[in-house]
Amino acid sequence: MTPPSDPLTPERILEATEDVLRRYGPAKATVVDVARALGVSHGSVYRHFRTKAALREAVTGRWLTRTELALTEILHASAQPAPAKLRKWLETLFEAKRHKAGDDPELFATYEVLMGESTVIEKHIRELVGQLREMIEEGVTEGQFAVDDPAAAAQAVFDATARFHDPAYAADWQKPAIAAEFTAVTDLLLRGLRA
Amino acid sequence: MTPPSDPLTPERILEATEDVLRRYGPAKATVVDVARALGVSHGSVYRHFRTKAALREAVTGRWLTRTELALTEILHASAQPAPAKLRKWLETLFEAKRHKAGDDPELFATYEVLMGESTVIEKHIRELVGQLREMIEEGVTEGQFAVDDPAAAAQAVFDATARFHDPAYAADWQKPAIAAEFTAVTDLLLRGLRA
Known part of the structure; x- marks a missing residue:
């Protein structure tokens, strides 16, 4: 060696x-x-990495962090008003998941298995819902959104867009209708948040 | 015999x-x-039933039709304004799925397998989205909803509530937080449809 x-x-x-x-x-x-x-x-x-489990958890965390970083960039770098920023953020999340699933399906399936073994997915979801909450609070401050409970609204936006980020739907993400469905859901949610 | x-x-x-x-x-x-x-x-x-597949398809169809009938009743019997009717309809769909999954998990798992073999699930979804569209059109007529494309909006409401009717989420339906999550998503969608 x-x-x-x-x-x-x-x-x-x-x-x-x-x-x-x-x-x-x-x-x-x-x-x-x-x-x-x-x-x-x-x-x-x-x-x-002291155990095989720790190594697997670290590799899954790294995979999820890549998506989080792209989203954090939108959250902090963009000077757009909150509704446009939120739309861009949801598009970026969907694109990131769709690319991961479409470009390298074996690796994507592998990560699905790993995520079932680990708690990093919960941390990932908390991070994403936290970013959504920040944008919703920004929108309230700007007077663009009227929301009583930004934390609940952030969770609702995350739940309502599951079809566009939950790996359970990966098979639908290559269908031609998916882009129009994404737009229809996003439009409806943004209207629901609007002041 | x-x-x-x-x-x-x-x-x-x-x-x-x-x-x-x-x-x-x-x-x-x-x-x-x-x-x-x-x-x-x-x-x-x-x-x-001429084949085993036909028999299995018929039993799946019967199982789905039971839910459809409960929903059709709300659609036609209720004299409520469209927003209240739509909320009641979504609650009934969620309750029906949750009961099926919770009361008899083996049978529910069985139906999940059967639905993977058949096209009845597509017919079921078309029926449900069609009912949603009828309620949205009613709401537009009543002046309660402002929606340009009721068919797209119906699909969006169905997609955005997947967490509360798609069997992929059955494991989450017994969690205490699910009721609040359902309400948050439904509120947001109804606000999004509102005139």
Whole structure:
């Protein structure tokens, strides 16, 4: 076993884990496979991630964080009024999920399995609903939205758009009608929030 | 084999099929099991339902029709204004699905498998979206709703409430928070339809 040329960072381990999961599937992938892909001992991997479960949880968290970062950018960078920002945010969430499901279906299916094992999905949903709440509160401050309970409204917007972000609907996301359905739901929700 | 005392009606066959499905599960239940439960030959069953697939489709259709009938009643019997009627209709749909899932989980799981094999679910969804459209059109006539495209709005209301009728979410329907979530989504949608 030759020592790796680059230092063994958590990021490199997570990248290799994603590759191994894609190749072998979540049922068969082992820490030994990850170590072999990196040309290191499995002990070196365990120094960064103490258990196989911790490694799997970290790789799922990384996958979800990528989507969160794209959404945070809209939340903070955009100077648009809240209704336009909220629409853009929902479009970006849908696009991100649709691309993940369509471009690499094996990896997407793998992540669905991993998410069933972990609590990171709950943290992800809390983060997304929190971002929705921020935009709704902005809209109330701007006088664009009339909402009594922004937290409940944020959860309602998240629930009402499940068809466009819940992996249970991934099979529908390649259908031609889905874009019009997304627009109809988003229009209706934005009208419902409006002052 | 003793001849049955009652005439062998399609309804009796469908009832027996539901029992057999509940007992053996969808993978194992056969037409012979249904015939045995009724004390008739399997030929007698086939005289009413020409294939096993036709029998399974009929039993699924009957199961879905029960929900449709309760909803049709609200649609036609109620003298309430459209917004109240639409809310009542959504509550009834959610209650019907939740009871089916909660009272008899094996049978519910069985129907989920059967629906995957059949096109009756598409007919069911068309029926439900059609009823929603009727209520939205009523609301427009009454001046309660302002909607340009009632068909698209009906589909949007159906899509946005998926969490409260799609069997994919059945596990969430027994959670305490679900009632408040249902109310928040319904309020938001009704506000979105409002003139």
